[in-house]
Amino acid sequence: MTPDPRTWLITGASAGLGRALTETLLDHGHRVAATARDTTSLAPLKDIYGQHLWTAELDVTNTVRLRTVVDTAFQELTRVDHIVSNAAFGLYGAAEEFDDQSIRAVFDTNLVAPIHLLRAALPHLRRQRSGHFTQISSAAGQTGMAGASVYHAAKWGVEGFFESLHDELAPFHIGITLVEPGTIKSTFFNRLRVSEPLDAYQSGPVGELRRYLAQPDTVTANSVGDPKKMARAIIEAATAATSPRRLPLGSDAFTAIDEALTGRITEHRAQHATAQTTDH
Numbered sequence: 001m002t003p004d005p006r007t008w009l010i011t012g013a014s015a016g017l018g019r020a021l022t023e024t025l026l027d028h029g030h031r032v033a034a035t036a037r038d039t040t041s042l043a044p045l046k047d048i049y050g051q052h053l054w055t056a057e058l059d060v061t062n063t064v065r066l067r068t069v070v071d072t073a074f075q076e077l078t079r080v081d082h083i084v085s086n087a088a089f090g091l092y093g094a095a096e097e098f099d100d101q102s103i104r105a106v107f108d109t110n111l112v113a114p115i116h117l118l119r120a121a122l123p124h125l126r127r128q129r130s131g132h133f134t135q136i137s138s139a140a141g142q143t144g145m146a147g148a149s150v151y152h153a154a155k156w157g158v159e160g161f162f163e164s165l166h167d168e169l170a171p172f173h174i175g176i177t178l179v180e181p182g183t184i185k186s187t188f189f190n191r192l193r194v195s196e197p198l199d200a201y202q203s204g205p206v207g208e209l210r211r212y213l214a215q216p217d218t219v220t221a222n223s224v225g226d227p228k229k230m231a232r233a234i235i236e237a238a239t240a241a242t243s244p245r246r247l248p249l250g251s252d253a254f255t256a257i258d259e260a261l262t263g264r265i266t267e268h269r270a271q272h273a274t275a276q277t278t279d280h
């Protein structure tokens with residue numbers, strides 16, 4: 001853990017990993033701008049940590065409010081060294097089962113909001129000529145899974161967006177880390193949105209997983225990642241002299257990403273000869 005106190009801004013600080021990050025940072029003497037849709041649950045932390053905790057109500061899909069909160073945080077706290085874009089939720093079902101509104105909500109929360117958060121912070125980070133942006137992606141950002149196509153698509157989206165920004169922001173000394181957790185013992189599976197089932201999918205992999213996810217407490221009990229340990233790893237990575245571009249967290253994430261990348265490189269190389277035939 002870094003010895004020098006820094007200032008962090010976190011979205012989705014009310015629960016799960018965002019909450020664990022907030023508490024861990026405060027415990028280690030850092031200052032935290034904790035944002036949440038409802039900040040009531042942060043009140044007990046305010047009693048303990050006082051001035052070290054700055055809070056603001058923020059639904060990340062409200063892009064006007066997002067910009068105001070970011071501007072106000074930089075203004076009132078003078079500087080923000082680290083931003084952690086964490087807020088997100090899961091959507092489960094077959095692609096054919098999803099309603100339009102749920103698909104839009106996943107992309108608005110899990111992909112569009114992180115893009116706007118970075119854009120809102122950039123003028124301030126450029127002025128500071130330093131800062132680090134941590135995007136909580138997922139092992140889902142490197143893999144695919146029947147029943148979670150839209151969630152995975154949004155996480156692949158953040159991977160593509162932030163991958164492109166390393167070189168774009170390097171001249172301003174702004175770093176980017178994509179965190180790729182596996183399953184976490186958080187409240188994620190209790191908040192999962194689930195599609196209306198179609199009979200056609202009940203006997204296949206979507207139906208099988210649907211029946212498992214119908215018991216969120218069991219799913220959470222079977223989840224591998226400890227949010228407090230993940231929080232510590234994220235803080236260490238973000239404050240390292242050289243931060244990693246990607247940080248897989250949890251043995252399940254490491255294995256799933258390893259298998260996906262190995263499979264992809266094999267598939268990719270199998271097309272080598274064909275690729276050579278299409279040059280002009």
Ligand SMILES: NC(=O)c1ccc[n+]([C@@H]2O[C@H](COP(=O)([O-])OP(=O)(O)OC[C@H]3O[C@@H](n4cnc5c(N)ncnc54)[C@H](OP(=O)(O)O)[C@@H]3O)[C@@H](O)[C@H]2O)c1
Pocket residue numbers: 011012013014015016017018036037038058059060061085086087088089109136137138139140180181182183184185186187188189191223
């Ligand atoms: N749990 C997993 O197995 C897992 C695996 C890989 C990656 N992740 C990623 O890890 C991150 C944290 O997830 P978690 O496991 O800690 O889930 P969680 O316990 O459900 O917490 C999610 C947090 O995001 C907030 N949030 C959701 N929608 C929001 C919105 N529109 N505006 C503001 N805040 C919003 C929630 O706030 P409310 O209290 O207002 O709902 C909550 O604080 C997410 O990016 C998730 O995709 C999770």
